Amino acid sequence: MSVIEAVRAQAAAARAAGRVLRRSSSEQRNAFLNRLAGDLREQTEAIVAANRTDLDQGAAAGLDGAMLDRLRLTPTRIDGMASDLERVAELADPLSQRFDVRTLRNGLRAHKRRVPLGVLGVIYESRPNVTIDVAALAIKTGNAAVLRGGKEAIASNRILLRIARDALQSSGLPVEALQFIDSIEREASLALLQQDELVDLIIPRGGAGLHAFCRRESRIPVITGGIGICHLYVDQAANLTRALPVIRNAKVQRPTVCNALDTVLVHRKIAPRLVPELVQLLAKDQVEFRCDDEALALATHLPGVRLARAGEEDFDTEWLSLVLGIAIVDDAEAAMRHIEAHSSGHSDGILSDDAALAEEFLARIDSAAVYWNSSTRFTDGGELDLGAEVAVSTQKLHARGPMGLTELTSYKWVLEGDYSSRA
Amino acid sequence: MSVIEAVRAQAAAARAAGRVLRRSSSEQRNAFLNRLAGDLREQTEAIVAANRTDLDQGAAAGLDGAMLDRLRLTPTRIDGMASDLERVAELADPLSQRFDVRTLRNGLRAHKRRVPLGVLGVIYESRPNVTIDVAALAIKTGNAAVLRGGKEAIASNRILLRIARDALQSSGLPVEALQFIDSIEREASLALLQQDELVDLIIPRGGAGLHAFCRRESRIPVITGGIGICHLYVDQAANLTRALPVIRNAKVQRPTVCNALDTVLVHRKIAPRLVPELVQLLAKDQVEFRCDDEALALATHLPGVRLARAGEEDFDTEWLSLVLGIAIVDDAEAAMRHIEAHSSGHSDGILSDDAALAEEFLARIDSAAVYWNSSTRFTDGGELDLGAEVAVSTQKLHARGPMGLTELTSYKWVLEGDYSSRA
Numbered sequence: 051m052s053v054i055e056a057v058r059a060q061a062a063a064a065r066a067a068g069r070v071l072r073r074s075s076s077e078q079r080n081a082f083l084n085r086l087a088g089d090l091r092e093q094t095e096a097i098v099a100a101n102r103t104d105l106d107q108g109a110a111a112g113l114d115g116a117m118l119d120r121l122r123l124t125p126t127r128i129d130g131m132a133s134d135l136e137r138v139a140e141l142a143d144p145l146s147q148r149f150d151v152r153t154l155r156n157g158l159r160a161h162k163r164r165v166p167l168g169v170l171g172v173i174y175e176s177r178p179n180v181t182i183d184v185a186a187l188a189i190k191t192g193n194a195a196v197l198r199g200g201k202e203a204i205a206s207n208r209i210l211l212r213i214a215r216d217a218l219q220s221s222g223l224p225v226e227a228l229q230f231i232d233s234i235e236r237e238a239s240l241a242l243l244q245q246d247e248l249v250d251l252i253i254p255r256g257g258a259g260l261h262a263f264c265r266r267e268s269r270i271p272v273i274t275g276g277i278g279i280c281h282l283y284v285d286q287a288a289n290l291t292r293a294l295p296v297i298r299n300a301k302v303q304r305p306t307v308c309n310a311l312d313t314v315l316v317h318r319k320i321a322p323r324l325v326p327e328l329v330q331l332l333a334k335d336q337v338e339f340r341c342d343d344e345a346l347a348l349a350t351h352l353p354g355v356r357l358a359r360a361g362e363e364d365f366d367t368e369w370l371s372l373v374l375g376i377a378i379v380d381d382a383e384a385a386m387r388h389i390e391a392h393s394s395g396h397s398d399g400i401l402s403d404d405a406a407l408a409e410e411f412l413a414r415i416d417s418a419a420v421y422w423n424s425s426t427r428f429t430d431g432g433e434l435d436l437g438a439e440v441a442v443s444t445q446k447l448h449a450r451g452p453m454g455l456t457e458l459t460s461y462k463w464v465l466e467g468d469y470s471s472r473a
Numbered sequence: 474m475s476v477i478e479a480v481r482a483q484a485a486a487a488r489a490a491g492r493v494l495r496r497s498s499s500e501q502r503n504a505f506l507n508r509l510a511g512d513l514r515e516q517t518e519a520i521v522a523a524n525r526t527d528l529d530q531g532a533a534a535g536l537d538g539a540m541l542d543r544l545r546l547t548p549t550r551i552d553g554m555a556s557d558l559e560r561v562a563e564l565a566d567p568l569s570q571r572f573d574v575r576t577l578r579n580g581l582r583a584h585k586r587r588v589p590l591g592v593l594g595v596i597y598e599s600r601p602n603v604t605i606d607v608a609a610l611a612i613k614t615g616n617a618a619v620l621r622g623g624k625e626a627i628a629s630n631r632i633l634l635r636i637a638r639d640a641l642q643s644s645g646l647p648v649e650a651l652q653f654i655d656s657i658e659r660e661a662s663l664a665l666l667q668q669d670e671l672v673d674l675i676i677p678r679g680g681a682g683l684h685a686f687c688r689r690e691s692r693i694p695v696i697t698g699g700i701g702i703c704h705l706y707v708d709q710a711a712n713l714t715r716a717l718p719v720i721r722n723a724k725v726q727r728p729t730v731c732n733a734l735d736t737v738l739v740h741r742k743i744a745p746r747l748v749p750e751l752v753q754l755l756a757k758d759q760v761e762f763r764c765d766d767e768a769l770a771l772a773t774h775l776p777g778v779r780l781a782r783a784g785e786e787d788f789d790t791e792w793l794s795l796v797l798g799i800a801i802v803d804d805a806e807a808a809m810r811h812i813e814a815h816s817s818g819h820s821d822g823i824l825s826d827d828a829a830l831a832e833e834f835l836a837r838i839d840s841a842a843v844y845w846n847s848s849t850r851f852t853d854g855g856e857l858d859l860g861a862e863v864a865v866s867t868q869k870l871h872a873r874g875p876m877g878l879t880e881l882t883s884y885k886w887v888l889e890g891d892y893s894s895r896a
């Protein structure tokens with residue numbers, strides 16, 4: 051069997067299993083999650099041993115320390131994965147929802163019911179904890195899943211999937227609902243992206259390159275997102291003393307994630323005070339700066355700060371590190387135009403005590419999350435009380451911003467008549 | 474400028490215009506719709522003349538009568554298009570909606586607002602009225618649109634778009650919000666499908682081939698649907714006297730549309746009575762039948778009916794004509810298995826007075842619309858009180874079943890703090 055045929059067979063098996071899974075109860079699916087949590091804890095030693103193989107091969111292949119750390123599974127991390135599973139088990143089941151209940155003008159009784167999407171295809175990079183995370187969220191929402199992990203984590207993913215499938219079996223759920231593509235060939239990903247008759251949604255979890263690859267090659271709808279070129283505009287009517295810690299939080303609290311701040315736009319009137327204060331404050335956190343000419347002139351005299359003149363491409367860069375762009379703007383209009391030109395549509399905000407202006411900003415800026423007097427770091431399933439996060443969508447279809455359990459479902463129309471015919 | 478560059482420039486112009494359109498008021502957008510209605514009526518003569526060019530070329534190219542009829546614009550049809558516009562103007566504006574208003578556990582005030590998707594790409598076949606229909610629904614929902622019509626209708630589409638753009642201008646809305654790809658080259662469609670940075674959604678309006686083409690070639694999310702292989706299962710507990718007119722309605726009321734019935738599945742116990750009665754009743758409407766062996770044996774003796782033994786592929790065919798498949802099944806389980814194997818996920822129903830069984834069917838069958846004791850012909854934006862219909866989606870992402878105005882929107886998260894930082 052070729053790789054393509056094998057992937058197709060896995061997708062078909064997932065689809066068939068999804069039909070059975072769809073009819074399972076909340077209790078059964080939650081029992082699976084709790085059982086899997088226990089099994090992971092029990093088999094910690096075997097998981098760590100398998101993970102050691104990946105780490106050794108990764109080290110031999112020259113992966114850097116950060117990559118190896120992402121790959122590493124420790125007893126503590128495994129216990130964390132188990133706790134996450136128990137938390138997901140406690141979340142409300144979106145599949146029990148009925149909504150838009152009404153009688154139509156034609157007399158039919160109508161409502162909508164939440165249903166699983168069907169089969170999720172998930173393509174992800176090195177972190178093996180994604181394997182359990184995705185398996186949990188898929189089964190919780192009644193979806194089968196075909197998983198394609200990174201080649202660096204293949205031994206870890208193998209054992210995690212085996213444990214998850216054993217837990218399905220012990221819970222009376224169909225084992226085939228979780229499929230792992232055990233191949234490191236690129237053809238395997240391509241084959242998955244072609245199964246539009248069998249797979250309902252592709253979720254890429256990884257960098258910009260992976261997202262672009264999926265969008266280019268997939269015949270299946272792809273959730274794209276996770277790329278955040280995020281802005282804060284500091285207006286002349288901002289409280290500067292209160293604004294500074296917010297900007298610092300957005301930049302330094304966790305610089306490697308997509309909702310971290312990339313560019314600060316500063317109203318010209320307040321720039322002479324704000325820019326030097328901001329640069330001095332964040333320099334203590336080892337932030338370095340990419341400044342337009344005006345900002346550079348305001349901060350260049352400061353001792354011990356790392357400044358560079360921003361190239362135009364710098365304002366189109368997601369830094370994912372302790373780098374911050376600073377540009378001076380004439381007014382809010384110029385700031386909004388800058389954001390419209392450079393934002394990736396993830397998270398953008400205004401700091402101002404002018405409520406009317408803030409409302410104009412919130413209405414106009416077309417990002418998944420728009421903020422008033424807040425750090426951009428809240429664009430996250432946990433912070434937005436979704437309970438779980440599958441992905442952060444920056445596209446507009448289906449779901450936007452952090453996606454929780456409900457966003458892994460669709461709905462169907464249920465129509466009840468009395469031997470009714472259309473007039 | 475190459476075709477590809479030209480299409481890209483149009484998409485970019487649409488995107489820029491969409492930014493302005495998004496900030497227009499409901500009143501402005503409704504004024505556009507009413508003005509366009511008046512303009513179409515006023516310019517009926519010019520439209521009919523342009524349409525005459527298309528009809529003449531179509532006749533010379535050998536288009537059949539049905540195709541020419543789809544292409545034809547008469548004063549009555551133009552008046553109908555104008556009335557549709559006035560009706561859309563009266564529908565509620567989805568963009569005014571705010572929902573999920575709440576205070577998060579972290580203290581931020583949160584809500585979601587409906588926003589336009591941005592830029593719609595619509596690829597459609599010969600009927601020129603789609604041009605106005607799509608323009609109306611796009612502008613109503615604050616979306617810009619790039620339209621790519623069929624080559625047979627190019628002269629008609631040109632004048633309709635010109636009138637629509639003039640109406641945008643007169644209403645103070647950006648003319649560039651409606652773009653018409655005035656090229657008959659296939660490269661133009663391909664170029665549109667590649668503009669994932671500029672276009673948010675592709676809506677194909679046409680046959681299965683067009684949908685497959687878009688899904689294969691697009692980097693932009695595609696709404697697929699409109700293909701209905703629809704079933705009614707007649708259970709042993711059905712009221713046969715009342716079931717017959719429902720089956721007839723589903724098959725003959727408008728056989729050329731996607732929600733028309735394709736296959737009747739009959740419980741074995743009632744087949745000896747139902748099948749001959751059904752065949753005789755529908756034969757009066759010139760229906761011909763594709764029967765499995767058992768159904769064939771039950772009807773073959775009837776005078777003046779057109780029967781054929783069904784090939785297996787017949788049960789995977791959307792007839793779009795006066796043909797009906799009939800298969801005998803052991804029980805409801807077998808009927809559901811048949812539907813799971815052959816349905817396109819559009820509209821499927823059960824006729825039965827057994828409420829528990831009906832609920833099982835409604836829960837299990839995974840189609841966009843599932844029916845109990847009803848014709849399948851109600852899967853339609855008008856019948857489901859949506860006011861307008863953009864497409865009927867048989868995919869699970871974003872929207873399922875008939876899509877109305879709301880389904881042409883997305884949402885954004887609005888988050889308001891008090892100079893708030895993440896803990």
